Structure formats: C-alpha cells, structure tokens
Amino acid sequence: MSTTSISPAAVSDGPAHRDPNVLRWLGAYTASMVGDNVYYLALTWAAVQAGTPAQAGIVAAVSAVPRAxxxxxxxxxxxxxxxxxxxxxxxxxxxxxxxxxxxxLFATTPGLWPLALLALVFGTVDAVFMPAVGALPARITGRGQLTRVQGMRGLAIRFANVVGAPLGGLGIALGGPAAAFGLAGLLIAVSVPLLVSLRVADLPGDDRAATERPTAWSDLRDGLRYIRGHRVLAPLIVAIALGDLGFVGPLNVGLTLLADERGWGASGVGWVLAGFGVGAGTAALLIAVRGGLPHAGRVMAVTILAGSVAVGALAYVPNVVAAAGVAVLVGLLTGLSGALCGALLQTRTDPAYLGRVSSVSGIVSLGLAPLSMPVSAAAIGAWGTGPVFVVSAAVCGLGGVLALCVRDLRRAELPK
Structure with a gap:
C-alpha cells in the first residue's frame, strides 16, 4: 500500500475546517464512528436473539478486556x-x-460463538486503532489547528451517536442482524480509501529501519517515563481520569435509575440524553469554529468544577424538563472541558509520543471509567441516587481542583 508522506513544514496550518486533508480525515473518522455505532447495536441485538440477556451482556463485554x-x-x-x-x-x-x-449470519444461524469471537477481535483491534486515531491529527495539520480538530472530532462523535443507532435499527428491521452487520462493515470500509489519500508529515526517525529502533518494550517504558516526568501531561491525565470516573457512572447507569425512581420513563431518559447531546455538540462546534480559548488550563479547570456541580444537581431537579435543561449545561461544560483536555494533550505532547500518550489516556477513559458503572448501580441500590450523584460529582470535581493546584497545568495555553 503506497503512502503519501511530506515534511512537517509542508502540512497546512490554515483553518482546519477548510483544509481538504483534514476534511478527508474527518470524513474517514465519521464513517468509522457511525459504523461502530451500527456494529454495537447489531452485536447486542444478535446476541439477545441467539442467547439469554445475561449471555448477551457477556458477549457485549468481551471486547472490553483485550482493549484495556x-x-x-x-x-x-x-x-x-x-x-x-x-x-x-x-x-x-x-x-x-x-x-x-x-x-x-446470512448463510446460517451459528449461535453465540461467532458473535463472541467478533467482539474479541473487535476489542483487540480497537486497542491498536484508538491510540493511532489519537496520534494522527498532529501529522495532518499544523500545531495551531489541533484545538479546532478536537472540536471537529467531537462533532463527528455526536453525529455518529445520533445517526448510528437509527441506521442500525433500520438495518435490523430490513434484513435482521446480518444486514446491520453488513451496513456497519460498509461504513467502516468507506474510511479506508479516505485514509489512504491522506497527506501525512514524517517525524524525525520515521525513516529508520525497524532493526535500528529500540525494542517495543523500551518504547513502552520510554513513553511511560515521558508522561511521568511531564509537568503538564502527568497531572492532566490524572484530571481526565478523575473526571471520567465521576462522570461515566451517573450519566449511564445512574441516569436510568434516576428516571425509574422519578417515574420519567424511557422517554424522560431520552430527553435528558438529548439535552446532554445538544450541550456537548454546542461545545464541540464552538471549539471547531473558534479554534481555541485563552487561558486554556484555567478554563478547563473551571468548567470541570462547574460541570461537576451540574452533574450533582441532576439528582435534585423537580421534573424531567428541568433535568433536560441541567443536562444541556452538563453537556456544554463537560464538552468544553473534554475538548480542552484533548487539545492540551495533543499540543503539549511531542508528536513522537502521541500514540503512547493517547493509549494511557484511552485506558483511563475506556478501561477504568466503565468500572464505575456497576459500582454506581450498587451504591444507588444501597443509598439512593442523591448521595451517589453528589459523591460522583465530588470525584469529578477533584480533577478541576487538581488542575487549579498544579501551576504548570493551570497556566497551560493552547497555540494560537
């Protein structure tokens, strides 16, 4: 497969939303993310049809282990x-x-085993795919545009979340899980030629032969040392971890249990999630258009703290309309803080280490944070939604406190 590599100086530093190279990347990323959403719906539906709900849950969880x-x-x-x-x-x-x-699935009805195998393969490949996705933007645009690219990436994720489930449902309605899987595969396939056409910048050392490079184990240790010794990245990743641990439980399992407790029903959950999506999408659009904010470290810390207060307030709103309004605020604040975290991660990391830094951040978000969901569910069963939402908000807020207390992170700025 041929590649198109250029010198770092040849990468455009013009507005990312007008750069054909970045737009090709955005198209590839969006198609792949929509395909992912269709895939997960098809996998869950097919597993429920082939086995019990418990077995379906196991199949859905299989991919998380190799990914982490x-x-x-x-x-x-x-x-x-x-x-x-x-x-x-x-x-x-x-x-x-x-x-x-x-x-x-078109040819036969094989049961759960191919679904479990697919989930295992998908999770294993995701462990490679996700860090590479995080490292790619720095090679396709100038450093000054990386913040805007984070906003564009956020918009792509929101679009995929909104469009993916209905597309998957349509595929299942028309041709069952086999059709939905076929649609997911075709959507992911769309990304490949777009990625092949990308112009990417080479970094120093890219032209070295594999035999001249350090061992993979040395690379891993070097990457971890790099993160540990970095005055911005080390506390930033801890802040991201605290934010995710405090956010994922309430906004997933906790929200469903809150709606059941208040009698809002499934439609109530939908309205609250829609409010969150509107807020998060607005934040992503703001970052994509504006390209960054001054005093990024301080703004990130303040939005984390304010977002944590809004998360805690969700458990005490009087009705579903107020909950949806608070959810808009949660989405806006957490969307801004998340985009700024991602932008600082991108711009403060030496591009040669971006894959390893992205992998550590990904383990935090995709490996550790989901563990809070069963813990939140058990805690809500024991103490109710209010106390658990408040404790979760406090954990999330600790990330903002850390960002304010660490001088280098607090004063971190994004490139203009």
Missing amino acids: LLMLGGGVLADRFGPRKVVIGSDAVRCAAVLAVAAL
Whole structure:
C-alpha cells in the first residue's frame, strides 16, 4: 500500500475546517464512528436473539478486556510504525471481521460463538486503532489547528451517536442482524480509501529501519517515563481520569435509575440524553469554529468544577424538563472541558509520543471509567441516587481542583 508522506513544514496550518486533508480525515473518522455505532447495536441485538440477556451482556463485554489489556501496546505500535498505517490496517481488519460475520449470519444461524469471537477481535483491534486515531491529527495539520480538530472530532462523535443507532435499527428491521452487520462493515470500509489519500508529515526517525529502533518494550517504558516526568501531561491525565470516573457512572447507569425512581420513563431518559447531546455538540462546534480559548488550563479547570456541580444537581431537579435543561449545561461544560483536555494533550505532547500518550489516556477513559458503572448501580441500590450523584460529582470535581493546584497545568495555553 503506497503512502503519501511530506515534511512537517509542508502540512497546512490554515483553518482546519477548510483544509481538504483534514476534511478527508474527518470524513474517514465519521464513517468509522457511525459504523461502530451500527456494529454495537447489531452485536447486542444478535446476541439477545441467539442467547439469554445475561449471555448477551457477556458477549457485549468481551471486547472490553483485550482493549484495556492491549492498548498500551497499541500506542507503541502507533509510534513505531506511524499512526496512519496502523489506522488503515486496523480499520481494514475491523471491516473484514464484521463483513465475515454478516456473511455467516446470512448463510446460517451459528449461535453465540461467532458473535463472541467478533467482539474479541473487535476489542483487540480497537486497542491498536484508538491510540493511532489519537496520534494522527498532529501529522495532518499544523500545531495551531489541533484545538479546532478536537472540536471537529467531537462533532463527528455526536453525529455518529445520533445517526448510528437509527441506521442500525433500520438495518435490523430490513434484513435482521446480518444486514446491520453488513451496513456497519460498509461504513467502516468507506474510511479506508479516505485514509489512504491522506497527506501525512514524517517525524524525525520515521525513516529508520525497524532493526535500528529500540525494542517495543523500551518504547513502552520510554513513553511511560515521558508522561511521568511531564509537568503538564502527568497531572492532566490524572484530571481526565478523575473526571471520567465521576462522570461515566451517573450519566449511564445512574441516569436510568434516576428516571425509574422519578417515574420519567424511557422517554424522560431520552430527553435528558438529548439535552446532554445538544450541550456537548454546542461545545464541540464552538471549539471547531473558534479554534481555541485563552487561558486554556484555567478554563478547563473551571468548567470541570462547574460541570461537576451540574452533574450533582441532576439528582435534585423537580421534573424531567428541568433535568433536560441541567443536562444541556452538563453537556456544554463537560464538552468544553473534554475538548480542552484533548487539545492540551495533543499540543503539549511531542508528536513522537502521541500514540503512547493517547493509549494511557484511552485506558483511563475506556478501561477504568466503565468500572464505575456497576459500582454506581450498587451504591444507588444501597443509598439512593442523591448521595451517589453528589459523591460522583465530588470525584469529578477533584480533577478541576487538581488542575487549579498544579501551576504548570493551570497556566497551560493552547497555540494560537
């Protein structure tokens, strides 16, 4: 497969939303994310049809294990071989695996085993795909545009969340899980030629032969030392971890239990989630258009703190209309803080380490944070929604406190 590499100076530093290279990346990323949403719906539906709800839950959770265990290695691969090659290869494997299961389901009714195998393969490839996705923007645009790219990435995620589930449902309605898997595979396939056409900047050392590079284990240790010794990245990743741990439980399991407790029903949950999506989408649009904010470290810390207060307030609103309004505020504040966290992570990391830094951040968000969901559910069963939402908000707020207390992170600025 041929590649198009250019010198870092040749990468455009013009507005990212007008750069054809960035727009090709955005199209590839959006298609892949929509495909992911369709895939997860198809997997869950097919597993429920083939087994019990408990077995379906196990199938859905299978992918989380290799993703969490192997993501550090995925970051090393992204930095050693270049994120573009890794993203193209992993997207191709994901596409092939999903289409293979679609074909199998069209031909026969094989039961749960191919679904579990697909989830395992998908999770393993995700461990490589996600760090590479995080490392790619720095090679396709100028440093001054990385903040805007984070906003564009946020918009793509919101779009995929809104469009993916209805598309998956339509596929299932028209042709069952096999059709939905086929649609997911085709959407992921759309991203491959767009990624192949990207112009990427080479970094110093990219032209070295594999035999001249340090071992993968040395790369991993070097990356962890780099993070540990960095005055901005180390506290930033801890702040991200605290924010995710305090946010994921209440806004997933906790919200459903709150709606059941208050009698809001499934439609109430939908309105609250819609409010959150509107707020988060607005924040992403603001960052994409504006390209950054002054005093980024301080603004990030303040929005984390304000967002944590809004999360705690969700448990005490009188009705679903007020809950949806608070959810808009939660989405706006957490969307801004999340975009600024991602932008600081991108701009403060040496591009040669972005794969490894992205992998550590990904483990925090995708490996540790989901563990808060069963803990939140058990705690709500024991003490009720109010206390659990408040404690979760306090954990989230600790990230903002940390950002304010660490001088280098508090004073961190984004490039103009």
